[in-house]
Amino acid sequence: MNRSRSSRLVLALAIGVVATGAGRAAFGQAPTPAKDAKPTVALRVHGEVAKPLELSAADLAGLKRQTVTARAHDNRESRYEGVALHDVLQKAVLPAGKDLRGKAVSLYLIVEAADGYQALFALPELDPAYTDRTILLADRRDGQPLTAREGPYQIIVPGEKRHSRWVRQVVGLRIGKD
Numbered sequence: 001m002n003r004s005r006s007s008r009l010v011l012a013l014a015i016g017v018v019a020t021g022a023g024r025a026a027f028g029q030a031p032t033p034a035k036d037a038k039p040t041v042a043l044r045v046h047g048e049v050a051k052p053l054e055l056s057a058a059d060l061a062g063l064k065r066q067t068v069t070a071r072a073h074d075n076r077e078s079r080y081e082g083v084a085l086h087d088v089l090q091k092a093v094l095p096a097g098k099d100l101r102g103k104a105v106s107l108y109l110i111v112e113a114a115d116g117y118q119a120l121f122a123l124p125e126l127d128p129a130y131t132d133r134t135i136l137l138a139d140r141r142d143g144q145p146l147t148a149r150e151g152p153y154q155i156i157v158p159g160e161k162r163h164s165r166w167v168r169q170v171v172g173l174r175i176g177k178d
């Protein structure tokens with residue numbers, strides 16, 4: 001290999017390394033987020049809503065805190081803290097209360113988890129005009145943040161005899177209709 005060929009090769013390799021993430025790490029430069037970067041999306045509210053949302057943890061923290069006591073799948077009774085699922089949905093503007101009638105009564109909620117698990121709720125199950133049971137989007141159990149397996153957000157359904165709708169690692173709320 002002559003000298004100019006080998007220097008071209010070195011240059012090509014250097015460009016290749018810089019162009020990859022591994023190159024950035026090798027050069028000790030963490031990728032810096034843009035100044036106006038949006039906060040990380042914690043929860044998407046989408047589907048048949050007037051106002052689809054991408055909520056950050058801070059957006060969720062701005063909602064009214066609620067507490068429910070419920071017995072989890074491990075049979076342990078715990079105090080869960082978080083926000084009412086209904087309040088989260090209301091931010092995306094959905095029929096509620098006396099407006100939850102007619103066609104709106106066939107709307108449904110699919111809770112979506114990070115592992116692809118999904119569970120369905122009918123809107124009246126969540127609406128305080130219909131029921132006194134609060135279904136919670138919890139972020140704390142007995143004063144501690146949820147574990148990585150459970151959270152950061154988990155659906156808590158007090159009084160439900162089976163736990164298949166206690167969706168762990170919630171990432172989305174999708175409103176559907178037929």
Ligand SMILES: Nc1nc2c(c(=O)[nH]1)N[C@H]1C(S)=C(S)[C@@H](COP(=O)(O)O)O[C@H]1N2
Pocket residue numbers: 073074113114115117162163164165166167168169
């Ligand atoms: N994300 C996610 N949540 C989930 C499930 C799942 O597979 N993925 N399984 C459900 C079912 S069927 C049950 S019985 C409970 C089990 O809760 P545990 O794993 O904490 O015992 O979680 C529910 N939530």
Ligand SMILES: [Mo]
Pocket residue numbers: 163164
């Ligand atoms: Mo289950």
